[in-house]
Amino acid sequence: MAIGMSLDLDQMLRISLTTLLRKLSCSAGAVYAVGWSKGREYTPEPMYSIPRMIEHHELFAEVLSKFPEFLERKRSTTGGELARISGSLGDNGHYHMVDLPGFGVLLLLKSGEDISPLVLKALQPLSVKLANACRACLQQRSLKESESKFRSIFDTANDAIWIHDSETGQVLDVNQRMCEMHKCTKEEPLAGMWKTSAPGNLLSPSERP
Numbered sequence: 367m368a369i370g371m372s373l374d375l376d377q378m379l380r381i382s383l384t385t386l387l388r389k390l391s392c393s394a395g396a397v398y399a400v401g402w403s404k405g406r407e408y409t410p411e412p413m414y415s416i417p418r419m420i421e422h423h424e425l426f427a428e429v430l431s432k433f434p435e436f437l438e439r440k441r442s443t444t445g446g447e448l449a450r451i452s453g454s455l456g457d458n459g460h461y462h463m464v465d466l467p468g469f470g471v472l473l474l475l476k477s478g479e480d481i482s483p484l485v486l487k488a489l490q491p492l493s494v495k496l497a498n499a500c501r502a503c504l505q506q507r508s509l510k511e512s513e514s515k516f517r518s519i520f521d522t523a524n525d526a527i528w529i530h531d532s533e534t535g536q537v538l539d540v541n542q543r544m545c546e547m548h549k550c551t552k553e554e555p556l557a558g559m560w561k562t563s564a565p566g567n568l569l570s571p572s573e574r575p
Contacts, residue, residue, distance in 0.1 A: 379414035
């Protein structure tokens with residue numbers, strides 16, 4: 367079973383869950399992140415589900431109520447095994463909660479014949495890969511948010527700011543205030559002709575010796 371290779375969390379989970387549900391003939395599935403709240407309680411946060419509005423699924427509330435039981439199993443599971451709980455939903459099928467180590471939990475709903483124990487055990491390495499992929503996606507998202515925040519501060523600062531290569535002195539980036547002070551477009555300093563002098567001054571071609 368394939369794990370989506372995208373670093374976009376929604377896209378990766380859409381591909382991964384779609385493949386997983388099709389292979390296991392499941393009717394619904396979801397991935398939850400699990401973290402600590404201020405009250406030191408585990409708080410499940412929905413990341414992606416199929417169907418997308420899984421909270422409207424008639425069995426969803428019943429299955430999610432099993433979450434404390436899953437956490438107890440997770441705390442007591444040792445020896446490299448991943449925590450997992452399974453149960454019957456009567457005539458409506460079966461549910462499974464599978465640990466995504468270091469990230470959260472995979473929830474599966476299946477109508478009709480249940481998933482065999484051998485297949486569930488075989489899900490363990492896939493669960494580890496999925497957890498790793500989720501963490502990588504969140505790290506990428508955090509990095510993009512940090513870059514966006516830096517760019518906003520950089521572009522709106524009242525001081526002239528530029529970024530340059532410390533070895534060559536070549537200008538790599540400038541903010542809007544710098545362009546206003548030097549009466550130039552942003553492209554001009556980045557064209558390679560502007561350099562920084564030893565004291566840290568930015569010199570245009572006409573100012574360079």
